[in-house]
Amino acid sequence: MTLLKITRSAIGLCAVLVLLLGCGKEEYPSVDLFTWKAKVDVTAKAALSVNIESSGGASGAEGSAKVVDNDFNTKFLINPFASNFYMQLAFASPQQVASYTLTSGNDAAGRDPKDWKFSGSLDGTTWVDLDTRTGETFSGRNLTKTYSFKNKVLYKFYRISISAVGSGSLFQLSEWRLIEVPEEQQ
Template sequence: MILLSTAILASSCSKKKNEPETPVNPPTSQVEELDITSQATLTVNIENTGGKTAKEGSSSLVDNKLDTKFLIYSFAKTFYMQMEFPTAKQIGSYTLTAGDDADDRDPQTWTLTASVDGSTWVELNAQAYEFFPTRTQTKRYDFINPKAYKFYRLNVTDIRGGSLFQLTEWRLIQMPDSKQRTFPISSVETIVEGKNTLTFVNKTGDLNATVKAGLLNVFKVNYQKMADVYNPAAKDKVIFVIEPGYKGVAATWGGSVIRYDPDWFRNNPKDLDVVTHEMMHVIQSYPPVADAGWVTEGIADYVRFTMGLTNAEANWSLPNFTSSQSYRDAYRVTARFFYWLEKHGYEGIVIKLDKSMRSGAYTTAAFWPANTGKTVDQLWTDYSNNSAL
């Protein structure tokens, strides 16, 4: 049995004169930081098909084990999980533990609400576009709550993808006023530019204002311009998430959610065309294509090179050819090869390549001879013999 643990910090207390026996809003001195999940009764409005006590039933949400989980097959945006205590409790923190597989089943957006009577609800905490980078990872959410409530409800309105939802654990932590805080800090802004809408989610609380303005500017200047060239039917809603939990510069998830590592921009504040590269992935929207990851990344860096706004300031460029390179290296190496093709008799090849990828028709064996009269290996040989741009 693998047990979850929550750090418990006890505080001493003494009863005040004329103090009621069971106050609705207990004084700070009577509340200690404590995981009190076991005191509550859990209910869900969508249950596992096998029932609450099935192997993946809702009872697994609160069994304090990492090797069990709750799973439902028909997630709906009205889904919630609720805990009811025998008496009102002052909750100031909760934890969620992701499932052991299939990260598209993770909760992504939710609110925590509370009620005295189970009828009127108040929002205590909200999270948008959350991310669990590792399986069975536990994340803690702290918030300010000066009152005690009998009912607490987690309303999950969005998951990473698909129709299945899973969660390993949901724990509620009682918290005195003196120890309450808001963490992680998260803000959500909506920016409309023409027919496109950007949702900007900042989970750092301290993103540099100049960097933020630069990220927004790249979206405003480049997104529609890129879509006009490559995919006029591209998504008109894009989400930027500044995510401390993500390590790796940037990545596009679920088609239109782009996560950025804030540490990268702290160290490289001029490297704003990371946005151009990632937005191209949103515009690409390719289906799975076998043996073509190098094409996807090569096109994205080609677009960054040809349409980027701050490449020079960021000291970003395409590398000179060397004999150790391959067109399959992807990113900048492949981007330079594509740019060379455009300048040496194959103008428009990148647009054709992009369309072929998006249609799902692309194969390395067929595309290049059909559109250039040569195999990609023959083209690479031509490039290696005279790589000057």
């Protein structure tokens, strides 16, 4: 019986040594577990400006500040709408935006944006068109639609120039959000 215990102990010790010393151990490259990149809403990092403001001012009940407040129950409304209208976000450091969302207002579908250009700029003067839409409609109120495109350039300024609304002379929008999209996800 003692010989059996010694043999088992010796076999167990040999197995442990083989495991510790790496019998046929394969080498794998080290991987940083935190290299995965995600899509990120970067809107809050920017300062908003518009070329046509609500009659109540930027901080008014339906002022421009409402379009980037991340609250779908508020909206930005201008009256009258003009076809040269734009909203612009300026970032302290450049961002690689390749997606944006628009959320329709709570009433009157004719006030929704229909035709627009989404552009980026390094200096706020020279603009590059990144996405152009015509004839867009929103099938519901407070409906969010996402628009994606390819963009490898980090711009400091992003602008949406809305040249037409569904109908009438008013414009409304609940939210406008900009999304940073890593190159490998575009």
